[in-house]
Amino acid sequence: MKNYDIPTLTSEAVSLLQSLIAIPSISREEEKAADFLQTYIEQQGMNTGRKGNNVWCLCPGFDLKKPTLLLNSHIDTVKPVNGWRKQPFTPSLGTNGKLYGLGSNDAGASVVSLLQTFLYLCRTQQTYNLIFLASCEEEVSGKGGIECILPELPPIDFRHCRRTYRNAASHCRKRIDGTGCNSHRTCRPCSPQRRRQCYI
Numbered sequence: 001m002k003n004y005d006i007p008t009l010t011s012e013a014v015s016l017l018q019s020l021i022a023i024p025s026i027s028r029e030e031e032k033a034a035d036f037l038q039t040y041i042e043q044q045g046m047n048t049g050r051k052g053n054n055v056w057c058l059c060p061g062f063d064l065k066k067p068t069l070l071l072n073s074h075i076d077t078v079k080p081v082n083g084w085r086k087q088p089f090t091p092s093l094g095t096n097g098k099l100y101g102l103g104s105n106d107a108g109a110s111v112v113s114l115l116q117t118f119l120y121l122c123r124t125q126q127t128y129n130l131i132f133l134a135s136c137e138e139e140v141s142g143k144g145g146i147e148c149i150l151p152e153l154p155p156i157d158f159r160h161c162r163r164t165y166r167n168a169a170s171h172c173r174k175r176i177d178g179t180g181c182n183s184h185r186t187c188r189p190c191s192p193q194r195r196r197q198c199y200i
Helices: 006-021 031-043 104-121 146-152
Strands: 049-051 054-058 068-074 129-135 158-161 175-178 196-199
Touching (some): 006 031, 006 104, 031 054, 049 146, 054 146, 129 146
Parallel strands (some): 068 129
Antiparallel strands (some): 049 054, 054 129
């Protein structure tokens, strides 16, 4: 099996992110991005699941006796605004090393980094299961996103929802999922079928 190093994985992730940026994927209009991502994953030799514009993949040798970690981020974006100084769907690499384009940060970088992590870890047997999920409709809290997918997946013990925010003075958002522990009344514990999210 090919031995991938970090520079190779990084290069592949950047190339994949550039391809995703070039595909408009406004919330509820993510079909082409989902098609592309599903094809890419299958080209890596993995089987995929699909519901609507959500795409997921279970690690080879999935074993219900092992704990399961879900790696999740979303493929949809908001609509581009008039203030863009660059073409939103034309990925461009700046002299500062940053990749510009709509969805490059929220959340394309998360999607590709989690996918590369998933594919890398799937090359060897782990003591846990992995599920990669690229969900849709996150920006509009749509019913066709992760809410409708969780019942389709095997039981999940841990969930990692990656966001690549820079901690700047103007904006910092943290997410808490209520999963059954005591919390403030505005973020009540709930069943996995009715998971509540609170942003602070």
